Amino acid sequence: MALGVKAVAFSYVTHVLGIAGAVLVLVWCVHFRGGLAWEASNKSLIFNIHPVLMLIGLIIIGGEAIISYKTLSLRKEVKKLIHLVLHAVALILGIIGIYTAFKYHNESNIVNLYSLHSWLGIGIIILYGIQWIYGFLIFFYPGGTTTIRSESLPWHVVFGLFVYLLAVGNAALGYLEKLTFLENSGLAKYGSEAFLVNFTAIVTVLFGTFVVLTVISQGPAENDYSYSAI
Amino acid sequence: MALGVKAVAFSYVTHVLGIAGAVLVLVWCVHFRGGLAWEASNKSLIFNIHPVLMLIGLIIIGGEAIISYKTLSLRKEVKKLIHLVLHAVALILGIIGIYTAFKYHNESNIVNLYSLHSWLGIGIIILYGIQWIYGFLIFFYPGGTTTIRSESLPWHVVFGLFVYLLAVGNAALGYLEKLTFLENSGLAKYGSEAFLVNFTAIVTVLFGTFVVLTVISQGPAENDYSYSAI
Numbered sequence: 001m002a003l004g005v006k007a008v009a010f011s012y013v014t015h016v017l018g019i020a021g022a023v024l025v026l027v028w029c030v031h032f033r034g035g036l037a038w039e040a041s042n043k044s045l046i047f048n049i050h051p052v053l054m055l056i057g058l059i060i061i062g063g064e065a066i067i068s069y070k071t072l073s074l075r076k077e078v079k080k081l082i083h084l085v086l087h088a089v090a091l092i093l094g095i096i097g098i099y100t101a102f103k104y105h106n107e108s109n110i111v112n113l114y115s116l117h118s119w120l121g122i123g124i125i126i127l128y129g130i131q132w133i134y135g136f137l138i139f140f141y142p143g144g145t146t147t148i149r150s151e152s153l154p155w156h157v158v159f160g161l162f163v164y165l166l167a168v169g170n171a172a173l174g175y176l177e178k179l180t181f182l183e184n185s186g187l188a189k190y191g192s193e194a195f196l197v198n199f200t201a202i203v204t205v206l207f208g209t210f211v212v213l214t215v216i217s218q219g220p221a222e223n224d225y226s227y228s229a230i
Numbered sequence: 231m232a233l234g235v236k237a238v239a240f241s242y243v244t245h246v247l248g249i250a251g252a253v254l255v256l257v258w259c260v261h262f263r264g265g266l267a268w269e270a271s272n273k274s275l276i277f278n279i280h281p282v283l284m285l286i287g288l289i290i291i292g293g294e295a296i297i298s299y300k301t302l303s304l305r306k307e308v309k310k311l312i313h314l315v316l317h318a319v320a321l322i323l324g325i326i327g328i329y330t331a332f333k334y335h336n337e338s339n340i341v342n343l344y345s346l347h348s349w350l351g352i353g354i355i356i357l358y359g360i361q362w363i364y365g366f367l368i369f370f371y372p373g374g375t376t377t378i379r380s381e382s383l384p385w386h387v388v389f390g391l392f393v394y395l396l397a398v399g400n401a402a403l404g405y406l407e408k409l410t411f412l413e414n415s416g417l418a419k420y421g422s423e424a425f426l427v428n429f430t431a432i433v434t435v436l437f438g439t440f441v442v443l444t445v446i447s448q449g450p451a452e453n454d455y456s457y458s459a460i
Contacts, residue, residue: 115406115410116406116427116428116432158233177406205350
């Protein structure tokens with residue numbers, strides 16, 4: 001049973017929060033943290049690519065990929081292609097974003113994979129990849145039998161939302177971890193940068209919330225243009 | 231549409247994960263961190279009450295409160311009372327748990343309410359309280375009209391799960407924050423305590439996942455002994 005609200009109404013809020021989140025993370029990494037660079041003697045500029053790609057790629061484009069299938073009034077085949085391509089973009093940007101975290105660590109002699117954020121992050125990107133490959137094979141090409149597709153769909157939605165919510169939660173862990181490091185190095189706990197990072201985290205959590213609200217609300221019509229798996 | 235799996239099957243996994251989480255947090259706070267105390271010259275012992283009460287109270291008892299309504303084969307009135315009382319216990323333990331964090335900060339001259347964990351925590355406990363009061367007034371005593379009750383129910387479930395997932399995510403933030411502080415003070419990043427805390431966090435996230443899976447699965451019978459709001 002879906003919530004008695006139009007999904008498209010929630011989707012507008014999702015878009016606005018997504019734009020706000022993208023602006024906030026760029027203001028943080030470019031204005032406060034000195035910008036982005038693939039190669040630099042100031043290794044922090046390499047790290048700065050990480051939050052930008054993870055938020056704009058995995059979280060925002062990934063969220064738009066999820067709600068595109070629910071809110072667009074297009075033919076099923078077209079929506080499926082948009083859903084698949086947006087998720088592929090999200091996944092690729094996510095993988096590059098994770099690579100930059102390792103690159104920063106390795107070039108700065110910081111050890112890898114000790115924190116909860118890193119552990120969950122590796123798990124999430126693997127699950128996201130498995131989910132994408134399963135979706136491609138069963139729902140796109142070559143495609144499973146009708147039985148497999150109809151029995152898989154609720155699990156595809158539930159597992160997809162599970163992985164997505166883990167990603168949103170892990171983004172919050174990332175903001176907190178980085179800000180705690182900065183505060184331990186002297187950044188003001190009540191300063192403007194600390195508030196900016198915390199508000200970016202809250203906007204990220206709200207974006208994830210509205211993605212889920214969009215999914216559990218009513219699609220454009222009670223036909224196969226939409227899904228209502230839960 | 232619910233998942234085609236019996237909720238009670240998921241609920242067994244939830245119980246086991248809950249017991250595992252409770253044991254892990256006690257091993258951490260008692261064995262590794264020196265135990266719990268309401269008054270102590272070693273202020274860390276006051277802090278140690280915080281993770282124990284938040285996990286066992288708000289997260290585990292709160293999670294059991296959520297799934298009790300879905301899985302028990304009892305009369306609706308009995309289940310409602312169990313649901314209400316367990317949530318009240320979770321809420322009270324959560325409030326005491328938050329109080330101990332402030333008490334530790336104040337007695338150790340640490341500033342309050344600068345971190346994302348603390349901001350979200352205050353928001354979550356307020357929303358949890360509002361949700362409990364609304365549930366009490368509309369579904370228990372004096373009770374709303376039939377229309378209000380039936381229109382509220384999907385929102386009660388969705389908002390309740392939203393607040394609960396925020397609480398689970400915020401627990402993960404808490405583990406990461408505390409462990410980062412300890413590691414900055416010299417705790418080994420790959421030591422047994424660091425691994426214990428990260429595994430406790432993962433068990434907590436899995437517990438929350440199985441609470442949600444229980445809720446979106448099939449109750450004991452397709453009658454009013456269960457709800458299927460989403």
